[in-house]
Amino acid sequence: MASAARITVMSIQTRRERERAERERLIVTAARDLAEAEGWDAVTTRRLAAEIEYSQPVLYSHFKGKGAIMAAVAVRGCEELTADLRASTASAEGAYGRIAAVGRAYTDFGRRRPALYDAMFTHLVDLPFATPEAPAPLQEAFGELLRSVEPFAREGEDRALLTETFWAGLHGLVTLMRSGRLPEQAHDRRLALLVERFAPQDPMA
Amino acid sequence: MASAARITVMSIQTRRERERAERERLIVTAARDLAEAEGWDAVTTRRLAAEIEYSQPVLYSHFKGKGAIMAAVAVRGCEELTADLRASTASAEGAYGRIAAVGRAYTDFGRRRPALYDAMFTHLVDLPFATPEAPAPLQEAFGELLRSVEPFAREGEDRALLTETFWAGLHGLVTLMRSGRLPEQAHDRRLALLVERFAPQDPMA
DNA sequence: TCTCCTTGCTAGCAACGCTAGGGACGAGAA
DNA sequence: TTCTCGTCCCTAGCGTTGCTAGCAAGGAGA
Structure with a gap:
């Protein structure tokens, strides 16, 4: 017994x-x-x-408090973002098509899921970023970005740093647009300019 | 009388x-x-x-409320930013030197005056942006950015849109770094990468 | 000198994040 | 089956927030 x-x-x-x-x-x-x-x-x-x-x-x-709940939401959001980025690259052709698709998918995510995006990248949540202890979903999302950017790294350039810089560009577009600092209407053209700067290839290639 | x-x-x-x-x-x-x-x-x-x-x-x-006070602080912040940008270009030489100096001054401002920067570009304050009704100090700050970017616009590219895109990159660098998403330490190299992408000139020129 | 209007104060409201303390309910032992 | 103990969750409340109603004081003009 x-x-x-x-x-x-x-x-x-x-x-x-x-x-x-x-x-x-x-x-x-x-x-x-x-x-x-x-x-x-x-x-x-x-x-x-x-x-x-x-x-x-x-x-x-x-949870320890409201902040911890937001952090948990943020981690789940990373999974959704990773899924979106992966889906976007599935039908992309070539390195240029890939980075263009990722840029499009990233900014679309930020506009379609604004609260989720803010929890992940705007609000102060005590999550470890850019360290080995960062949550796996976060690292995977960054990895997707990196895969699309690294073909365009030049000699002597750090691929991770270049990815972070491209990420900053996307992040800036999303947040400035969402907070009304940039008009939504011309987003496509700004995104194209950004991608063009990082992937100076013939768009038709 | x-x-x-x-x-x-x-x-x-x-x-x-x-x-x-x-x-x-x-x-x-x-x-x-x-x-x-x-x-x-x-x-x-x-x-x-x-x-x-x-x-x-x-x-x-x-003021109507706390938000309006923050908006007023933001407007004054724009004046300081404009002054910083102007001061940085005074000793800059050439188009590349100019955009590099502006990028440096902008990100320095965001790091040195974080609260001011947030009121201007992060928090939701009901200020008109990107319209003719935008406060004059704001338009002047954008004008300083534009002057440094426009030499690098290619044929058929909108100078204002290109400036907005470069601004988004700087803004992304500042906010992601300040919120702990990007480590501070490599900021200089990321900034150099961003400037290099928008101003593909010989750094020695 | 009297009256009115402006101006800034005291006091309070609803809502916030968060916590203390008690009551109910179920598991395990006799 | 009954008793005891421990777990779990709820009621109630604390301190603080942005914001507002309503009154008292003091100066301007007749």
Whole structure:
């Protein structure tokens, strides 16, 4: 009976852990959806608690605070971004077609999922970036960027640094446009100019 | 006497308007200094009121709300940025030297005055951008950028759009670095890569 | 001297992120 | 089956935020 009891205890614990993990996913999903629908200002701990049909303190048993919830949303967002970038390169032809497709997919992501994008790259979330401890989804997204940029690195140029610079260009386009500093209408032409600067190839090639 | 009274009224009103304008300047300066010293989170209406030695509601007789105060700080920030950009080009030689100096001055400004920079280009402040109604200091800052970029526009390329794209690159470098997404240490090399892409000249020329 | 209007204050509202403390409920032992 | 203990989650509340209503004081003009 002793061992049976132990097994029962373990199965109960695993069930509880499973339920806890599920609820945690529920929180992140609710935060993401609410942010996408009404912006991060609308994501209050009260509203979020109501959305998942638990009380406020439950959130704090899963996350240290609102910032940690946003960080979790950001990590999930990286997975979606990586998927978008990969999908865009599937039908791209040639190195120029590839970097153009990635640039397009990246800026589209920023415009289509503004709240997600802000959590990932604008707001201050304490996630490790640009270090080996960075979350895997983040590193994968960067890797996709790097693969599209590295063919255009010249002799003696660091591929990673060049990718970061190209990334900065895309990021600037997205944020300045989204905050109203740049008019949306000419985005296509600005994106083309940026890609052209980093991939000085014949667009028809 | 009637006309003397009218003149008296006018002089009293002008004195009051002058004092009001002075107090408004005081508010903006206090907000700017406080933000630079401790970040925008520390700039609360109560704290700001204490700083100018008036009560909270006085702020609202000058500005619609905290956002409007930040917008006013942003406009003043544009003047400083313009001054920095102009100073940097004074000793620059040649078109390449000019765009390199401007890029350096711009990113230095973003790093040296982070709160000011955020009010201008990151936070959502309801200022008209990229329209004729944009504040003059803003247009002047953009003009300085444009002057440094336009020599590198190719045939058929819109100079303003190219400047916006270069600006996006600088902005991306500043914001990604400041939020910890890019390590500070390699900034110089990233900046050099960006400038090189937009001004493909011999650095020695 | 009296009246009115401007001006800036005190006090308070609703909402925020976050936390303390208690009550209910289920698991394990007798 | 009953008792005890530990876990889990909720109610209630703290301190702070941006912003506003309503009143008191003081100067301008008749």
